[in-house]
Amino acid sequence: ALSCSNDTKLIKKTIKGLINRKLLLHRKHTGQLAIWHGTDVDLRGRLAEEQSKFGEGFDVEEFLEREFPPPVWRPTLYNDQHQIRRYFRSRYLSPKHLKSWLNELAPKGLEPGTDGEVIYVLCDKSEEIEQTRELITGDEPHEQVVFAIPGNPVSLRDATLEVASLERMQLDENLLGRDPLVATELQQMLDDSRANVARLVEKVISPASEHVSWIYKGRELSVSSASELRRQLSAILTGVFPKTPIFNNEMIVRQKPSPNIVNSRKKLVLGILERYGQDKLGLEGEFADASMFRTILLHSGLYKNEKGRWRFAQPKEVEDESLAEIWARFSELLTKPEKAPKDFAGFIRTLQAPPYGVRMGVIPILFAAALKAFPSALSLVRSNGEYVADILPTEIEELCKAPHAFQLSVLPLGLDEKAYLCDLRDIFDPSEKSTTETMDLIRECYDAIEMWKHTSPPGALDSRLVSP
Numbered sequence: 001a002l003s004c005s006n007d008t009k010l011i012k013k014t015i016k017g018l019i020n021r022k023l024l025l026h027r028k029h030t031g032q033l034a035i036w037h038g039t040d041v042d043l044r045g046r047l048a049e050e051q052s053k054f055g056e057g058f059d060v061e062e063f064l065e066r067e068f069p070p071p072v073w074r075p076t077l078y079n080d081q082h083q084i085r086r087y088f089r090s091r092y093l094s095p096k097h098l099k100s101w102l103n104e105l106a107p108k109g110l111e112p113g114t115d116g117e118v119i120y121v122l123c124d125k126s127e128e129i130e131q132t133r134e135l136i137t138g139d140e141p142h143e144q145v146v147f148a149i150p151g152n153p154v155s156l157r158d159a160t161l162e163v164a165s166l167e168r169m170q171l172d173e174n175l176l177g178r179d180p181l182v183a184t185e186l187q188q189m190l191d192d193s194r195a196n197v198a199r200l201v202e203k204v205i206s207p208a209s210e211h212v213s214w215i216y217k218g219r220e221l222s223v224s225s226a227s228e229l230r231r232q233l234s235a236i237l238t239g240v241f242p243k244t245p246i247f248n249n250e251m252i253v254r255q256k257p258s259p260n261i262v263n264s265r266k267k268l269v270l271g272i273l274e275r276y277g278q279d280k281l282g283l284e285g286e287f288a289d290a291s292m293f294r295t296i297l298l299h300s301g302l303y304k305n306e307k308g309r310w311r312f313a314q315p316k317e318v319e320d321e322s323l324a325e326i327w328a329r330f331s332e333l334l335t336k337p338e339k340a341p342k343d344f345a346g347f348i349r350t351l352q353a354p355p356y357g358v359r360m361g362v363i364p365i366l367f368a369a370a371l372k373a374f375p376s377a378l379s380l381v382r383s384n385g386e387y388v389a390d391i392l393p394t395e396i397e398e399l400c401k402a403p404h405a406f407q408l409s410v411l412p413l414g415l416d417e418k419a420y421l422c423d424l425r426d427i428f429d430p431s432e433k434s435t436t437e438t439m440d441l442i443r444e445c446y447d448a449i450e451m452w453k454h455t456s457p458p459g460a461l462d463s464r465l466v467s468p
Helices: 008-020 043-054 060-067 076-082 095-108 126-138 156-170 182-205 226-240 259-274 288-298 321-335 344-352 363-373 393-401 415-428 441-455
Strands: 024-027 032-035 088-093 116-121 145-150 212-216 303-306 309-312 378-382 406-410
Touching: 008 024, 024 182, 043 156, 043 182, 060 088, 060 156, 076 226, 088 095, 095 116, 095 126, 116 226, 126 145, 126 212, 145 182, 145 226, 156 182, 182 212, 212 226, 259 288, 259 363, 259 393, 288 303, 288 363, 309 363, 321 344, 321 363, 321 406, 363 393, 378 441, 393 406, 415 441
Parallel strands: 088 116, 116 145
Antiparallel strands: 024 032, 145 212, 303 309, 378 406
16 A cells, blocks of 8 residues: 555555555554454444443543552651651542542541642643642642642543443443454554553653642642652651651551551550569560560650569650650540540540651550550440440450540549548458559449459349348
């Protein structure tokens, strides 16, 4: 066909004729031609019908999240310095949905435990780019969000709709049954369309693209590569989480530890609750629980040896200022009486939010340690009204996982109340007396009465010979 003439118009006409006769397959997005004996079915016409039929309700963002998920960005420099694995998750938003997302973000911020987000704004038109810039600079900026805005419009809607339509056509049995070659040609068209979407997405998300602007708190960041973006994100998190305590243990310093590590955490918590005051909390061997004890409690200075006696430190004794401040918050939580139950869910949110950013995996260990470090008159009740008689590792795990299912109260006990509770405890269990300064009187009274009931004769609690 090409050797018949040097006439450019004739060559183009000849090639177009071969395409129409299905002897050549034209991959329109790449401009490639392949020698191909295709089907006589008008797949392009059918594709146009499919796009028209489903185009109105098509969700570009949902399609891209599923088929071309945005990258997760890790600020490696910050993570190395703070012995933690923080990351910026990413999402696609159209200018229309960006506005509603910002309105929801303003009053409550990001979800608890979220380090940061990169928002890729999908702009099909030039005016949308300008509107987006005004929107993110005009509203109150959020310190954990970075916006990526294309410098030129990127028509992702039409490209993604084409891919989605071709995928639906591949599921049409009637269409596939009309010609054995339909399935093969559809796959060729789909491969071409997906490659086109991948190129367009790269223009939106790539830090190396000179046409993408990275905006943080109303100002444009200098980003020319992936490594430069990670450095910028590290600088951002240094300002967002300046009071993160450093625990050198990547097994537990994370939002969701593995099931095996959770079991080891329970062993450590059991040691805290039952073997407080012993060397290594009675832990034996060099397993994960011993590693967590060393990194979270021992090396941090929370558990210390004073003249041969092991105890938990008070906030003023902790050298790490960030950890000392967090430890003081635990002290206030467990010792400051209030009329209403404590907002433990809010307390956890505070620890996870800036400027602390404590990982959820560490909180049950710190809470168990705080119970021993700051004893007081505590009452832990389930939402169904059941009093938790013995706080075990399982209860602490449940409390930290679902704080709304419990009511934690610190009771305001004066000298008269303490004296009354001491007398009550000693009447029912005179075998062991402790001072009022180092105990949970409410729980000791409960334990004493339960022990008395357990050791009393079987008929004592049912006897009618005793007056009310």
